[in-house]
Amino acid sequence: MPELPEVETVVSGLRKLIGKKIKSLEITKPKLVSVGPGVLSPKRIHDQSHVRKFKQALQGRKILAVQRRAKLIQIRLDKDWWILVHLKMTGQIIIQNRGQKEVRVRLMNTPNSPIEKLPCKHTHIIISFYDGARLYYNDVRVFGTWRAVKNRDLKLAKDLQDFGPEPLDKNFTWRDFKNQLSQRPNLKIKQALTEQKLIAGIGNIYSDEILFWTKILPTRLVKKINPEEWLKLFGVMKKVLKKAVKECGSSVGDFIQTNGKIGNYGNYHMVYDRKGLACKICKSPIKRIVIGGRSSHYCPHCQR
DNA sequence: ATGTTAGCCTGCTGGC
């Protein structure tokens, strides 16, 4: 489940492709790709013309830069083209280096998950570069999106324009943070933290972990958080996200790095995916509830 | 306006 730290990890891996020129693309799931600032409408399934346009736009383009905004990967190409990639739930990007004969990866971080040689049945996009390097895009649930967008149309990409501030931005203060979330005083703090329009990049894993370290229950309303807690929440958020980036993210389900390795932050999880297990601080069993249709894990003793 | 829910998808898990 890629969130800010996982996407940042993928972006770091993708930067190895800077300077390379796209030779060809293979796309076996047409619904994944589109041309233009918006995602494709449902009727796309019956129309293949956008696949041709997508390939035409990218063929021969050179990668100039790779960056992240919220959970969106932005690949800047020459001739004013961009690729906007959202991994959603199960998107994976694996790079085969120039001269590397084959790539074998364990697609899931589970003991009995087989090691697959790429491309495998979940590989839906393959990008080949002139120097022999390759990019494989795997997506089990096919929720991901790849958009080819012209520079002038970037401002029409609604999701991109609506993202809230970046939590790790140096100019982002705890007061900005409080003001952003306080736009929705009646929302539960768990939901507010995962709302991309309020604050960018935080999803289910890190919202749970941040709230644990702040000792705030996920069900607490935004308006019931006091100034001291805002300051703490802000500090914890930065600390947790920075540590997770350093550890190359969490591999709870499908996430892997572009080199096929798993992320290490899962070893540091205090509550996420630990239902019924003992709290690492007080030994109380971790609880799981559903908030806004999403699972939320917390320690009923440590969090108030 | 805010708030809630279904849908997109497939593979794994747990209960029988």
Added chain:
DNA sequence: TGCCAGCAGGCTAACA
């Protein structure tokens, strides 16, 4: 052992 409902969650669309 095998079957199958339920679950996983980022995001949008549709609705109250």
